[in-house]
Amino acid sequence: MADFPWDHPNPHTLELTVGPDHIDGLKHTNNAVYVQWCEQTAWSHSAALGLDLACYQQLDRAMAVIRGEYDYLQASREGDELVVGTWIVSWDGRLSMERNFQILRKGDAQTLLRGVVRFACIELSTGRPRRLPREFIEGYGPAVLESTP
Template sequence: MNWDFENPHTYDITVQADDIDELGHANNAIYVRWLERCAWQHSKSLGLGLDEYRELDRAMAIVHHQIDYLAAGYEGDELTMATWIVHWDKKLRMTRHFQLCRKSDGATLLRARTTFACIELSTGRPKRMPASFIDGYGKAISADTKAEP
């Protein structure tokens, strides 16, 4: 794959019949579900899953999506979603970049950016990232994404 950045965390997807909409391709809403699953999988790989979020009374909650749908996915397509943490302030905000590619031809179907804010689960209010978030998510910042705004 021709990834936008080096060292992606990847999530493999096969487009299912239930993913297809009336236009005959993967519904735009399903792409959002794939973004979420890829982000969760990456967080878990860094030791920051739902159990850790609950124990810390903190979570990274989505505050903004920017999605560019570049090409359609069709039933049976084998896809790979990649993600990178491209920006974070080590306090409240973190931004992920996503890229979705079709395995058969390497075509990029989607690029997205999602901004997250750290919240306290018990109140839903913004709260500074705990040290374990800074340590865990900090491992995911690679040299080629650190300069990304």
């Protein structure tokens, strides 16, 4: 994966193959599927950092999406092998963070999608914004590419 033209170094990656259930009436991967793949990759990265769903529930905290922006650059088709990369590119160390996503086709290393998603920490039981708990700071902090707390 290091040979791919990643936007940032050392992405957390998830590999997948486009299946028939990902294809829409235009015979390419449906745009909503790309968003789901980014979500799956973000969860995979969080779990790798020790912050899985069980941890979120135990802490009564979560990083909730507040804004997502996706640039669809090229289509993928059934059978294409893809790699989704993600990075936590910034955070304020208190309430919010931002992830970048990039989806590449393995066969030709072309970037199919770039995404930016902003998250805010919320209390699960109320849905209200809350400061990042110590566990989030310790788990996510070392993974942030540029920190501005």
